[in-house]
Structure formats: C-alpha cells, structure tokens
Amino acid sequence: MDTKLETTEERIIQAAIEIFAQKGYNGTTTKEIAVKAGVAEGTIFRYFPKKQDLLHGILYKAIEVMVPKIAGHGIVEIFDHNVEKSDREILITFMKNRLEMIQQHFSIIKVILNEVQYHSDIEDLWFQKIIPPIKGIIDRFFAEGMRKGRFRQYHPSILTGIMVGAAIMSILLQRYEDLAEGLTKEEIIEQMADVLLNGIAKK
Amino acid sequence: MDTKLETTEERIIQAAIEIFAQKGYNGTTTKEIAVKAGVAEGTIFRYFPKKQDLLHGILYKAIEVMVPKIAGHGIVEIFDHNVEKSDREILITFMKNRLEMIQQHFSIIKVILNEVQYHSDIEDLWFQKIIPPIKGIIDRFFAEGMRKGRFRQYHPSILTGIMVGAAIMSILLQRYEDLAEGLTKEEIIEQMADVLLNGIAKK
Amino acid sequence: MDTKLETTEERIIQAAIEIFAQKGYNGTTTKEIAVKAGVAEGTIFRYFPKKQDLLHGILYKAIEVMVPKIAGHGIVEIFDHNVEKSDREILITFMKNRLEMIQQHFSIIKVILNEVQYHSDIEDLWFQKIIPPIKGIIDRFFAEGMRKGRFRQYHPSILTGIMVGAAIMSILLQRYEDLAEGLTKEEIIEQMADVLLNGIAKK
Amino acid sequence: MDTKLETTEERIIQAAIEIFAQKGYNGTTTKEIAVKAGVAEGTIFRYFPKKQDLLHGILYKAIEVMVPKIAGHGIVEIFDHNVEKSDREILITFMKNRLEMIQQHFSIIKVILNEVQYHSDIEDLWFQKIIPPIKGIIDRFFAEGMRKGRFRQYHPSILTGIMVGAAIMSILLQRYEDLAEGLTKEEIIEQMADVLLNGIAKK
DNA sequence: AATGAATGAGCTTTCATTCAT
DNA sequence: GATGAATGAAAGCTCATTCAT
Numbered sequence: 076m077d078t079k080l081e082t083t084e085e086r087i088i089q090a091a092i093e094i095f096a097q098k099g100y101n102g103t104t105t106k107e108i109a110v111k112a113g114v115a116e117g118t119i120f121r122y123f124p125k126k127q128d129l130l131h132g133i134l135y136k137a138i139e140v141m142v143p144k145i146a147g148h149g150i151v152e153i154f155d156h157n158v159e160k161s162d163r164e165i166l167i168t169f170m171k172n173r174l175e176m177i178q179q180h181f182s183i184i185k186v187i188l189n190e191v192q193y194h195s196d197i198e199d200l201w202f203q204k205i206i207p208p209i210k211g212i213i214d215r216f217f218a219e220g221m222r223k224g225r226f227r228q229y230h231p232s233i234l235t236g237i238m239v240g241a242a243i244m245s246i247l248l249q250r251y252e253d254l255a256e257g258l259t260k261e262e263i264i265e266q267m268a269d270v271l272l273n274g275i276a277k278k
Numbered sequence: 279m280d281t282k283l284e285t286t287e288e289r290i291i292q293a294a295i296e297i298f299a300q301k302g303y304n305g306t307t308t309k310e311i312a313v314k315a316g317v318a319e320g321t322i323f324r325y326f327p328k329k330q331d332l333l334h335g336i337l338y339k340a341i342e343v344m345v346p347k348i349a350g351h352g353i354v355e356i357f358d359h360n361v362e363k364s365d366r367e368i369l370i371t372f373m374k375n376r377l378e379m380i381q382q383h384f385s386i387i388k389v390i391l392n393e394v395q396y397h398s399d400i401e402d403l404w405f406q407k408i409i410p411p412i413k414g415i416i417d418r419f420f421a422e423g424m425r426k427g428r429f430r431q432y433h434p435s436i437l438t439g440i441m442v443g444a445a446i447m448s449i450l451l452q453r454y455e456d457l458a459e460g461l462t463k464e465e466i467i468e469q470m471a472d473v474l475l476n477g478i479a480k481k
Numbered sequence: 482m483d484t485k486l487e488t489t490e491e492r493i494i495q496a497a498i499e500i501f502a503q504k505g506y507n508g509t510t511t512k513e514i515a516v517k518a519g520v521a522e523g524t525i526f527r528y529f530p531k532k533q534d535l536l537h538g539i540l541y542k543a544i545e546v547m548v549p550k551i552a553g554h555g556i557v558e559i560f561d562h563n564v565e566k567s568d569r570e571i572l573i574t575f576m577k578n579r580l581e582m583i584q585q586h587f588s589i590i591k592v593i594l595n596e597v598q599y600h601s602d603i604e605d606l607w608f609q610k611i612i613p614p615i616k617g618i619i620d621r622f623f624a625e626g627m628r629k630g631r632f633r634q635y636h637p638s639i640l641t642g643i644m645v646g647a648a649i650m651s652i653l654l655q656r657y658e659d660l661a662e663g664l665t666k667e668e669i670i671e672q673m674a675d676v677l678l679n680g681i682a683k684k
Numbered sequence: 685m686d687t688k689l690e691t692t693e694e695r696i697i698q699a700a701i702e703i704f705a706q707k708g709y710n711g712t713t714t715k716e717i718a719v720k721a722g723v724a725e726g727t728i729f730r731y732f733p734k735k736q737d738l739l740h741g742i743l744y745k746a747i748e749v750m751v752p753k754i755a756g757h758g759i760v761e762i763f764d765h766n767v768e769k770s771d772r773e774i775l776i777t778f779m780k781n782r783l784e785m786i787q788q789h790f791s792i793i794k795v796i797l798n799e800v801q802y803h804s805d806i807e808d809l810w811f812q813k814i815i816p817p818i819k820g821i822i823d824r825f826f827a828e829g830m831r832k833g834r835f836r837q838y839h840p841s842i843l844t845g846i847m848v849g850a851a852i853m854s855i856l857l858q859r860y861e862d863l864a865e866g867l868t869k870e871e872i873i874e875q876m877a878d879v880l881l882n883g884i885a886k887k
Numbered sequence: 888a889a890t891g892a893a894t895g896a897g898c899t900t901t902c903a904t905t906c907a908t
Numbered sequence: 909g910a911t912g913a914a915t916g917a918a919a920g921c922t923c924a925t926t927c928a929t
Contacts (some may be wrong), residue, residue: 079284083909097396099303099395099396101302101303101304101305102396103316104901104903105902105903105904106902106903114911115294115910115911116902116904116911117904117905117906118909120905125903125904126902126903126904168317178307185395189302189395192302193300227476229472229473230458230460230465230469232457232461233451233461233469233470233473234473236450236457236466237443238442239442239443239447240444240445241439242442243443244440244443247439247440248435248439253405254439255435255436255439257433258433258435259925262433263436263439266432266433266436267439269477270432270436270437270440270477271440272477273476273477273478274473274474274475274476274477274478275473275477277478278444286893307918307919308919308920308921309918317893317894318893318894319894319895319921320896320921321892321893321894322921323921323922324893325915327921328921329919344914488891489888493804493922504708505801505802507709507711508710510922510924511924511925512924515891521890522891522924523890523892524889524890525893526924526925527889527927531925532923532924532925595915597796598794599706599711600709604870612863614840633882635866635875635878635879636871636875638699638864639864639875639876642850642854642856642857642863642872643846643850643853643879643880644836644838646849646851646852647846647849647850649852650846650848650849651845654753654841654845655705657811659842660815661821661839661842664839664841664842665732667838669842669845672838672839673845675845675883676838676842676846676880676883676884677846679882679883680880680882680883680884681882681883682819686897692913713897714898715897715898715899720900722913723915724915725899725900725916726900726901726914726915726916726917727913727914729901730913733900734900735899735900822906
C-alpha cells in the first residue's frame with residue numbers, strides 16, 4: 076500500500092503543503108488537511124499541537140530536504156569540476172538544474188514565500204537557514220568569475236539578484252503561457268542566461 | 279479635520295490595504311480594519327457587503343489609480359521626447375521613476391500579488407487590466423530599441439521579464455538590507471540597468 | 482400623484498402589511514419596508530419608534546377598518562331585512578360576502594393570524610377587539626335560527642366554529658387549486674354551506 | 685441518564701421544534717436552541733450546517749414520524765374492520781384518535797404550518813409528502829360512504845375540507861377556553877361530527 | 888418633516904483545539 | 909496511536925435604531 080510507505084506525519088505534512096500552496100495558510104482548515112492526508116482531524120494535533128506547528132514542520136522539511144538540493148547537491152560538480160566548460164554552459168546548466176528542483180518543490184517554496192511575510196518566526200529561519208546558503212552558492216559563482224577576470228566587477232548580490240529575478244520570471248513566464256507565447260522553457264532560460272552573461276562578460 | 283477630507287469609503291479601503299499588506303487577507307479581521315479606519319464594524323458592510331468586496335475595491339482602486347501611474351503617466355516624456363538621451367539614461371530614469379511609484383503603492387501591490395494567487399476573480403482582472411498595459415509599455419521600449427538596431431534580437435517578453443525580475447529584486451535588496459550591505463538604492467538600480475543594457479546592447 | 486393621496490404613515494403601514502404577509506414580521510427588515518413605501522428608512526421611525534409599533538399600527542388599522550367591515554357592515558341587511566329569504570340564501574350570501582372581504586384584506590389578516598402567536602400584546606387585542614365582535618355576529622345568526630326552531634340545538638360556538646373552519650378551508654382550497662381541481666369558488670362555498678345547513682336543519 | 689437515550693441530533697431537533705413553535709423560526713436564535721438542547725452552539729452546526737437545515741430536519745422528522753401516524757397507523761382498523769360500527773362511531777373514533785395525535789405533535793405541526801408560508805422548499809415537501817397522504821385517507825373515507833350510498837354526492841375535497849376545518853377549530857376551541865365555555869373536548873368533537881354527518885347523510 | 892450615513896448589539900457561522908473512547 | 913464528537917472563542921455579517929443635516 077502506497078499509504079503505508081509514508082509515516083502519518085509525512086502524509087500530514089505533504090497534505091498541508093499542497094493545500095497551503097493552493098489556499099494559503101489562513102485559508103486552509105485543519106479539516107481539509109486531515110481529509111487530504113487521510114487521517115482524522117484529531118490526529119493532526121497529535122503531531123502538530125498547534126496549526127502553526129505545521130508551518131514550522133514544513134519549513135524544517137524545506138531546510139532539510141530542499142535547501143541541500145538547491146544549494147548543495149551537485150554544486151561542486153557543476154561549478155568546479157567543469158573547468159573545461161564555458162561560463163555559458165555552466166550557468167545554463169545550473170539554472171536549468173535548479174529550476175527543475177524549484178519546480179519539483181514548487182508548492183513548498185510557494186508556501187514559504189507567502190507565509191514568510193506574515194510569520195516572524197518563519198522569517199527568522201528563512202533569513203538564517205534558507206537564504207544564506209543559496210545566496211552564498213550563487214554569489215560564489217559570480218565572485219569566482221570576477222576573481223578570474225572573466226566577469227566585470229559588480230557587487231555579487233547584484234548579479235545574484237538579477238539571476239534570481241530572472242529565474243523567478245522564467246517560472247512565471249512558463250506558468251502563464253499567455254505572457255510569452257511561442258517561447259519554450261529552454262528558450263526562456265537560455266535567452267535570459269545569454270543576456271545576463273553578455274551583461275557581465277568582460278568585452 | 280484630516281478625517282473629513284477623505285470619504286468613509288476611502289478610509290476603509292486605505293485601512294484594508296494597509297492591514298491586508300501586513301497580515302494577508304485571511305489573517306485580517308473586519309474588526310481590525312474598522313478600528314484602523316476609525317469607523318464601526320457595521321459601516322464597512324455598508325460599503326462592502328462581503329469582506330471579499332474589499333479586495334475588489336482595492337483592485338479597482340489599483341486599476342484606476344496605480345496602473346495609469348505606472349503604465350501611462352509620463353511615459354511619452356521618458357521614452358519618446360528623449361531622443362538626445364542615451365538608452366542608459368532612459369532606462370535608469372524609467373526604472374527609478376517606476377520603482378518610486380511602486381514603492382509609493384507598495385502595500386496595494388503587495389496585497390494584489392499575494393491575493394491574486396487565491397482568488398480567481400481577482401486573477402482575471404489582474405491578467406486583463408493590470409499586467410497587459412504594464413507589460414505593453416515595457417515591451418515597446420525594448421522592441422523599439424531592437425527596431426532601431428541598438429539592441430540585439432530577443433523576444434521582448436524575455437527582456438521585460440528580466441527587467442521586472444530585476445526591479446523586484448532591487449526592491450527586496452532595499453528592504454532587507456542584510457542582503458546587499460553597503461549598496462545604496464541608486465547603486466542597485468544603476469548596476470542592474472548596466473548589466474541589462476550591456477547584456478542586450480549590440481556590441 | 483397617486484403617492485400623495487395617502488399619507489406617509491399610511492404608505493408605510495401598507496408596505497409593512499404586504500411584506501410582513503410575504504415574509505413574516507421577523508423575516509422583514511425595516512429597509513425593505515422603507516423601499517416599498519418609498520420613504521427613507523429613518524422616516525419609518527418618525528412614525529413608529531420601534532419596529533414592534535408597526536405591528537400595533539397594523540392591528541389598529543385592522544380593528545378600525547376591517548372588523549367593522551366583516552362584523553358590522555351590512556349585517557343587518559343580510560340577516561334581518563331578509564325575512565323572506567331562505568336560511569340557505571342568507572348563509573351563502575353571508576359567507577360569500579364575508580369571504581370577499583377576507584380576501585380583500587388577506588394580507589393584513591395573514592399577518593395578524595401569524596403574529597398573534599408570538600406577541601402577547603397583540604394576542605390581547607385580538608381576543609378583545611377582533612374575535613368577539615366577529616364571533617358575536619355569527620353566533621347570533623345561529624342562535625336566532627335555533628330560537629326560531631329552524632335549527633337543532635347546538636352550542637352556537639360549535640356552529641360558528643364549523644362555519645369559520647369551512648370558510649378558512651374554502652380559502653385554502655381556492656388558493657391551492659391542486660387540492661380541489663375543477664371546483665369553482667362558488668361551488669366550494671355553496672357545497673360547504675349545504676352540508677352545514679343540512680347538518681343543522683331540523684329534519 | 686435520560687440525556688443519553690437520545691442522540692445529540694435528536695436533542696437538537698427537539699429543542700428546535702419547541703422553540704420554533706414558541707417564537708417562530710426567525711424569532712429563535714441558535715443560541716437558544718443550543719441552551720435548550722444542552723449542547724454548545726457550535727455543535728448545532730455539526731449536524732445542521734445552516735440554520736435553515738434545522739427546518740428541513742424538522743420536516744423530515746415530521747414526514748417520517750408524524751405522517752405515518754396520522755395517515756397510516758390503524759387506519760385500516762378504524763375504517764375497514766368496523767363494518768358493524770356506525771359511520772358516526774367511525775368518524776368520531778377517527779377524529780378523536782387523530783386529534784390526539786395532532787395534539788401530541790402540536791409543536792411540530794405548528795412550526796410547519798407557520799414556516800411553510802415563508803420557505804418555498806418546505807412548501808414543496810409539504811404539498812408532496814404531507815398533504816397528499818393525509819388528504820387521501822380522509823377523501824377515501826367519504827368516497828367510500830358515497831359509493832355505498834350512505835352519503836350524498838359531494839366532491840370529497842369539500843367534505844375533507846369541512847372535516848379538517850372542524851378539526852382545526854376544535855383544537856382552537858380547546859386551547860382558548862373562553863371561546864367555548866363549558867364545552868368539553870369530547871362534546872366539541874362529537875357535536876362537530878354530528879353536524880357533519882347529518883349534513884351529508886342521505887336522509 | 889425627511890433623510891440616509893453611521894452605529895453596535897447580537898446574530899449565524901467557522902474552526903482550531905480538546906478529550907473520552 | 910487514532911478517532912471524531914464536542915467545544916467555544918471569535919469571525920463575518922445583519923439590522924433596528926440614532927442623529928446630524
């Protein structure tokens with residue numbers, strides 16, 4: 076049985092992520108989560124005594140599962156072991172690779188991005204455990220390029236900012252097809268990477 | 279009396295915008311709005327029979343007040359009457375100018391960006407009345423540059439996407455100073471504009 | 482102007498009667514009455530400081546206008562001046578005549594019959610000012626018939642009861658045509674009167 | 685414990701019937717019902733998500749419990765197995781018997797009679813599930829008498845109408861003793877039955 | 888006299904949370 | 909461990925009533 080492969084706690088968390096993503100934390104009832112998770116309402120409170128604790132549960136899951144995937148997993152391979160690859164290839168590989176992951180974890184990211192605005196305890200974790208490692212890894216890529224003299228001098232945060240902004244927009248362009256008819260997922264990413272690299276390449 | 283300069287309806291809308299921005303639509307009670315607006319709770323329902331209608335009220339206000347300012351106001355002056363100005367000057371002027379406006383209307387934009395995710399009726403208006411005029415104006419700037427041979431050929435949506443993404447990130451970088459220590463508002467925008475222009479400029 | 486032929490107070494009372502009849506006292510808002518009466522909501526409270534007072538106003542109107550019509554008007558003519566007419570003719574004439582009036586004042590009667598159940602102050606007036614004169618007039622008809630030896634001896638209240646019961650049912654039979662398909666208004670009343678008269682006639 | 689013999693749902697329905705009968709549907713608060721039923725207000729809404737649903741619950745209870753008792757239970761015994769009894773005995777037995785039941789279920793009948801006026805969904809059920817079986821059973825009694833040549837020819841609906849009207853009035857005469865001083869319950873019914881039977885008997 | 892915006896008490900309804908089973 | 913009936917505080921909403929104009 077598929078159901079039994081996950082623990083009750085995981086089923087609840089997973090259900091919460093999906094419904095929070097759809098309706099927002101405050102727009103979701105514990106009843107809905109219980110139904111989706113296939114448990115009784117009371118069971119939720121055995122694992123998460125307050126509804127708020129579900130958000131924390133989600134956040135912890137994100138920190139444990141998602142951040143390593145985005146910030147860590149394979150990063151060395153992509154950035155360091157590829158001396159022979161061009162910056163363009165590296166950047167595009169990286170963006171595609173990470174966007175893939177972002178889209179796999181879209182719901183959880185959506186929930187966190189939304190709820191971080193309203194819950195200061197979550198905000199703290201966000202700015203301490205999630206943003207820094209991700210920002211760090213991207214900053215390093217650009218800093219490295221500058222150090223090696225291939226990129227012009229900018230504050231790395233600027234470049235990371237543009238890249239993340241571009242990544243966000245690429246997701247939106249994909250989700251709302253009307254905005255960029257005709258453009259494929261690949262084209263969007265590649266063109267954005269081109270603009271960014273042209274923008275920072277020395278000459 | 280300051281209070282009497284605005285209508286009751288406007289005071290309610292304004293209060294709703296501010297609290298919705300802080301706590302989200304579902305996290306806000308009509309009682310809170312009433313207190314902030316300085317009216318009785320029942321008064322809210324004279325103007326907005328359902329709490330939902332406050333959201334529509336906000337959206338209509340945005341469409342009437344904000345969109346023209348961002349998409350329309352002064353656009354001709356900036357883009358057309360400035361033949362003698364460089365693209366860089368134009369783009370930076372435009373970005374600064376619009377970001378100023380976005381920040382003036384930050385709360386209302388924040389509310390709409392958040393709630394558009396959960397309310398399909400709002401989503402419709404958003405994609406019909408708000409996004410198209412704004413996207414149109416920026417698309418045109420880039421299309422014009424391409425037509426005149428100053429910019430390389432990209433799908434305008436790509437460039438608009440990068441610019442908007444950059445604009446969003448510039449706001450975030452400003453709001454969370456830790457992310458870009460040392461960088462001023464001006465520097466952020468100018469550097470981003472530089473990267474973007476370098477990225478698309480022919481040679 | 483038709484509107485000006487009635488006083489504001491009368492327009493309000495009339496509107497109240499009609500909406501109370503449709504929706505019941507507690508199901509009706511003063512706003513609805515105001516709209517139907519063509520006045521501002523506040524105006525109602527100039528004439529009827531409490532919503533309850535509207536009910537009293539209606540009751541007083543009924544006592545002044547309706548009761549005399551049902552209990553008094555033309556009664557002498559029907560019952561006394563018609564020595565040459567048969568009991569059957571008299572009874573049928575009377576029933577048709579009064580049912581006509583009841584149906585003309587249907588709304589007001591409906592309101593009183595419904596609200597008398599819930600408002601003890603109205604109940605008092607009902608049992609003091611409305612029921613006695615009406616019951617008196619009918620009782621007297623039967624008592625007279627008994628005294629003259631044409632009717633068997635029953636308690637007059639019994640006969641009045643049957644007659645009123647029959648009258649009520651005749652109205653219902655008319656209103657819900659499914660209950661008595663094919664029967665006309667006249668047939669219903671005449672057959673009911675027949676049964677009643679046969680039931681009480683000596684031999 | 686008496687309380688545990690009934691389900692929560694039944695206690696709520698019973699409380700609702702009693703208070704609705706006293707104050708009318710719109711005059712009753714869910715709080716009052718909760719107190720009378722001995723449950724929390726929220727509990728009512730577990731069983732009846734809208735206040736309206738309480739009315740439906742009451743109606744369904746009436747259809748299930750009351751209609752069979754009035755229209756069905758013992759009808760065969762009274763009408764058919766009593767060939768040796770006179771029509772008078774049968775009619776009086778029937779009327780006493782049913783009036784007993786009506787008075788046992790007085791509150792629920794009162795509620796339905798009142799609310800059927802204002803709620804069209806209830807009206808539908810009323811005219812489909814409640815009226816027809818009851819009317820049918822009485823109609824048949826009279827039709828049978830006519831067929832056997834003991835009663836004169838009338839439209840059965842007329843006779844049923846008179847009988848029901850008489851039944852209603854007999855209840856009112858009992859409840860408001862002033863209207864028929866001195867008359868006992870039995871006398872009222874017997875005299876009314878007499879009038880009716882005399883009225884329709886052949887010769 | 889008449890208006891209708893404003894009020895706030897009180898209503899119906901929701902839902903996180905508890906707890907006996 | 910799991911259930912789901914029950915809770916009650918608090919939410920959205922209604923509406924009779926007031927009052928400045």
